[in-house]
Amino acid sequence: MTVKSTPLNSVTAHKQYSEMADTPNVHNTQVHNTQAQRTQGQDAYPSRLSYTPESTWLPRQDAVVKGRQLSGPLSQAQLDEFERKGFLFIPNLIEGAELDELRQEMKALMSKDEYRDKEFSVTEPESQEIRSLFAVHFLSERLGELASDERVAGAARQIIGDDPYVHQSRINYKPGFAGKGFNWHSDFETWHAEDGMPAMHAVSASLILTDNHEFNGPLMLIPGSHKKFVPCLGETPEDNHKSSLKAQEVGVPSPEALTELVAEHGIEAPKGKAGGLLLFDCNTLHASNANLSPDPRSNVFFVFNRLDNRCDAPYAAAKQRPDFLAHSPDQPAQQYR
Numbered sequence: 001m002t003v004k005s006t007p008l009n010s011v012t013a014h015k016q017y018s019e020m021a022d023t024p025n026v027h028n029t030q031v032h033n034t035q036a037q038r039t040q041g042q043d044a045y046p047s048r049l050s051y052t053p054e055s056t057w058l059p060r061q062d063a064v065v066k067g068r069q070l071s072g073p074l075s076q077a078q079l080d081e082f083e084r085k086g087f088l089f090i091p092n093l094i095e096g097a098e099l100d101e102l103r104q105e106m107k108a109l110m111s112k113d114e115y116r117d118k119e120f121s122v123t124e125p126e127s128q129e130i131r132s133l134f135a136v137h138f139l140s141e142r143l144g145e146l147a148s149d150e151r152v153a154g155a156a157r158q159i160i161g162d163d164p165y166v167h168q169s170r171i172n173y174k175p176g177f178a179g180k181g182f183n184w185h186s187d188f189e190t191w192h193a194e195d196g197m198p199a200m201h202a203v204s205a206s207l208i209l210t211d212n213h214e215f216n217g218p219l220m221l222i223p224g225s226h227k228k229f230v231p232c233l234g235e236t237p238e239d240n241h242k243s244s245l246k247a248q249e250v251g252v253p254s255p256e257a258l259t260e261l262v263a264e265h266g267i268e269a270p271k272g273k274a275g276g277l278l279l280f281d282c283n284t285l286h287a288s289n290a291n292l293s294p295d296p297r298s299n300v301f302f303v304f305n306r307l308d309n310r311c312d313a314p315y316a317a318a319k320q321r322p323d324f325l326a327h328s329p330d331q332p333a334q335q336y337r
């Protein structure tokens with residue numbers, strides 16, 4: 001691999017995100033990188049580079065909150081906070097019997113032996129403990145309902161500006177003592193490079209199904225990092241997902257880039273009782289530590305992508321990842337049942 005220093009000049013062809021319209025245009029399939037732009041090497045979010053970029057980060061090109069005019073569960077103040085920090089934690093969104101039922105559902109899914117040898121079930125790097133179970137909104141009718149519940153999907157619509165579909169869903173199950181951490185990354189970096197997601201019109205909603213406290217590996221986020229795209233070094237290996245879902249090594253910012261961003265923005269880790277909802281932008285840098293406490297930390301994630309932002313050819317990988325990691329809007333649930 002040749003390592004050279006080349007300026008990242010592709011962004012000059014694009015408007016700054018602050019100048020861009022806040023509303024989606026479903027008829028404009030060109031909101032972002034068209035195939036022609038790709039061929040001309042004008043990807044606004046280049047990553048998996050074979051050379052060290054001159055700048056640590058590139059400015060985001062897409063607006064953050066795009067549906068302020070839409071009615072939904074989030075107030076303008078909550079949308080302001082999301083816009084500023086790139087995430088929003090809503091404590092106690094779900095409580096009582098409804099929460100108990102969801103926790104039971106999670107336990108039932110995690111204990112199904114027939115899922116163990118499926119590719120959508122990922123184990124920890126050094127044990128047979130389940131780390132992540134994907135496609136859970138298809139595997140479970142109850143979680144499918146939750147993914148279309150207005151408290152969750154309505155919030156996503158207000159953020160991304162139009163109707164969402166579920167690009168990915170998963171439970172990350174961090175068992176007490178055994179659950180390992182997740183390295184720092186921007187989800188969008190992977191979805192763009194490996195799934196072909198064109199632009200930053202996606203948001204994750206993570207319902208915490210166990211208490212998340214300082215000792216059981218809660219999600220840590222860098223507030224404000226969603227406005228900066230950090231190109232990562234290293235080309236995508238074939239079938240990268242087979243190792244990256246256990247421990248991500250490619251598509252992670254350099255220690256220097258992270259040091260710079262954390263010095264400027266700090267780190268926050270929203271914590272709370274089971275039933276809280278964390279919404280975070282697709283480009284917010286996040287990570288989590290191993291769970292060294294006795295208490296499991298299990299969260300269910302739904303990734304909502306905007307319908308006009310559906311994935312196409314990957315931007316920096318030889319082929320698309322399997323559909324349990326990147327659903328299309330028209331994929332049938334039956335495929336997993």
Ligand SMILES: O=C(O)CCC(=O)C(=O)O
Nearest residue numbers: 172182218219286287288
């Ligand atoms: O569940 C966690 O702690 C980390 C989640 C995450 O970063 C991921 O699944 O991509």
